[in-house]
Structure formats: structure tokens, C-alpha cells
Amino acid sequence: MARSIQASVGLGGANRADDVCTVQSLLNDVPAGSGGPPAPLDTDGKCGPLTVGAILRFQQTQFHWADGRVDAGGQTIGRLGEFDAGTGPATPPVPGGIDPPQIVTPPGHVPPAPPPPPSSSVPIPAGLPALRRRVLEVALGEALPATAVSDLITRQEDGLLVRAGWRRLKQYFDEGVDGWNENKWKDKSTLDGVRIPGRRIPQPGTSGVSWCGIFATWAVRTAGVETKWRMGLGPSRLALKFSRDCRPGDICVMKEHIHHFIVASIDGDNMVTVNGNSENQAILVKNRPLSCVRYFYSVD
Incomplete structure (x- = not known):
């Protein structure tokens, strides 16, 4: 049976320790090529930047949008459950879902041409304190x-x-x-x-x-x-x-x-x-x- 959470996890979420642990564990079950974390998350129940980053990465890969939050009964926990059950899609699906984020131009502003997308990680120099x-x-x-x-x-x-x-x-x-x-x-x-x-x-x-x-x-x-x-x-x-x-x-x-x-x-x-x-x-x-x-x- 796919695992579930009782309250939201991530940006602006309730971030209950048991729910955070569940999301961290579910994310670790996702292959990196399907939006899983590049390195396994600690399942410590603490919703820090690495966990939020992993949620954003998963959502962006799977849905082509990201808000950094996993809601109980929502689209993200449902997709994570598919990987938990071993039935996750081999390739990212076509964008969809209810009210996905949109790319908009703020009033009165003309955005510059988008730069090339950055790499998914930036190496941290070795030997730092x-x-x-x-x-x-x-x-x-x-x-x-x-x-x-x-x-x-x-x-x-x-x-x-x-x-x-x-x-x-x-x-x-x-x-x-x-x-x-x-x-x-x-x-x-x-x-x-x-x-x-x-x-x-x-x-x-x-x-x-x-x-x-x-x-x-x-x-x-x-x-x-x-x-x-x-x-x-x-x-x-x-x-x-x-x-x-x-x-x-x-x-x-x-x-x-x-x-x-x-x-x-x-x-x-x-x-x-x-x-x-x-x-x-x-x-x-x-x-x-x-x-x-x-x-x-x-x-x-």
C-alpha cells in the first residue's frame, strides 16, 4: 500500500516530523533520472533546504512546475506513491494537474531573453570548514x-x-x-x-x-x-x-x-x-x- 501523509510538507507546510520522514523516504525511492534527489536524503524528519530542493526537483521533472510543497491527498504525494508502489512512470509525463503554476509577465515588465538553464548542482569546493x-x-x-x-x-x-x-x-x-x-x-x-x-x-x-x-x-x-x-x-x-x-x-x-x-x-x-x-x-x-x-x- 502506498504511504500517505496527514499534513503538508515543504514550503509553508505543517512539516510534522513523521510526515517529513515519509516524504523524504518516498523521494529516496525515486530514480534520479525521474526527479529523485542526486544523493539520498537523511530521513530525519526535518524539512530543510535539501528536502525542499528535492521536492522542487521532483515536481519540476514530473509536472514541469514546482511549488516546493507536498499536500496530503494532492498531486505530488500521489505521484510519489506511484514510485513507492514500483509503478512510477519511466519518463516525465506531459504537464497537467489542477492549477499548475504559470509563466507570466508582471505588469509593465518585459523580461529579458531566458538564459541557458543552469546545471542541477554546483560543486562545493573541497576542504571548506x-x-x-x-x-x-x-x-x-x-x-x-x-x-x-x-x-x-x-x-x-x-x-x-x-x-x-x-x-x-x-x-x-x-x-x-x-x-x-x-x-x-x-x-x-x-x-x-x-x-x-x-x-x-x-x-x-x-x-x-x-x-x-x-x-x-x-x-x-x-x-x-x-x-x-x-x-x-x-x-x-x-x-x-x-x-x-x-x-x-x-x-x-x-x-x-x-x-x-x-x-x-x-x-x-x-x-x-x-x-x-x-x-x-x-x-x-x-x-x-x-x-x-x-x-x-x-x-x-
Whole structure:
């Protein structure tokens, strides 16, 4: 008999330990070529970035859409059950299902030509200290194999077109921003800033909150560093260094656009970086020159 869950698992889910264990075990039964995790998940009952990334990978492969959540009685748990019963499809099916996310263009915005799809993984440099490795695992888990947040990946909720990953974006603020609390979301414009494609949380004197630094701080905090983003000030309790001696896992700031990103690897003047609030408010892996760095925050 195929296994089931009692409550949702993944982005914005209830994430009960027994249900998370079930989903982790089911995902491990899926061959990598059919959307299973590249490496087996620990069935520890904790819904972290690796588990969410595995859910996104499975959904993207099987349905050609992904919202990062497995609902009780839903399409994703049903498909996982087919693999559990040994009857999973050999090849990904044609897209289908109820209210799959759609690719949309936010009002007033013309998206650039899509870049070539990234690889499903980015090698983490060997020999990194455990903390820096964990920062990269967290950050990369939000970007690959599919971005956890994007203006261009949407779904219908209660008759409203919303970002498929809006709950994850909300989580970055809830867990990463100093002084943030649930009362903030009682303001409709603030909640719509994370829910509605093309919107941002209002911020006086700007076009809205640019959350690249918030994402980077959340990733470092999730990895185990006691830090929080302070609006207008940057991450707390991290050493600010005006140099380019950054290392993988550090938060760097570009000198032109004050854009924050996490360094994944460095090879001469070439860096692989993980960027929140990138094109179309997505989380993307991008190549950047080391010379673009103005200063950085060290996670040590």
C-alpha cells in the first residue's frame, strides 16, 4: 500500500516530523533520472533546504512546475506513491494537474531573453570548514534545481494569482529580519509584497524592499550563525571587511548596485555566486568577476 501523509510538507507546510520522514523516504525511492534527489536524503524528519530542493526537483521533472510543497491527498504525494508502489512512470509525463503554476509577465515588465538553464548542482569546493559548506548547501538549495521564488512562477490560490514560492519569501523576512513579526503581515500592501508577482514590500523612498541581503542573511543564519538583517544597516554580528579577500560562504556586496550575494566558489577573478532578488525576483546562480566586490561580510 502506498504511504500517505496527514499534513503538508515543504514550503509553508505543517512539516510534522513523521510526515517529513515519509516524504523524504518516498523521494529516496525515486530514480534520479525521474526527479529523485542526486544523493539520498537523511530521513530525519526535518524539512530543510535539501528536502525542499528535492521536492522542487521532483515536481519540476514530473509536472514541469514546482511549488516546493507536498499536500496530503494532492498531486505530488500521489505521484510519489506511484514510485513507492514500483509503478512510477519511466519518463516525465506531459504537464497537467489542477492549477499548475504559470509563466507570466508582471505588469509593465518585459523580461529579458531566458538564459541557458543552469546545471542541477554546483560543486562545493573541497576542504571548506563545515560552517561555510553548510551556508552553501542552504543557499544553493534555494536556487537549484529550481528557484524557490520567482515573479514568473505563479499559481492560483483562492482565485488570486500569486507567486508559487511566496511563503518561502515570507519566511526569509520572518526568520531573517531583525524585529520582524506577524503583525507586519496584517498590512495588505506588505503581504501583497511577497504574494503578488511584480510587487515588493513597500519601503519609503524606494521602489520597495530589495531582499537580496535579507536572503543572504537568512541563508547564513539558517546555517547556524547568530545574525539577522537590520534594515538599512546590513547583517548583524558579521565582520565587515573592505577588501576582496572573501571566501565561499561570505556575503559580498557589489560596488555598483549595492547588490548582496553569497560566494559559492572563486577561481582567479571568476566567482560562482548565489543571488537572491535577482532577475524577476528569483534566486539564481550567476558568474561574477571578483573585481565587482566592494566589501564583504565574513561568516567566521
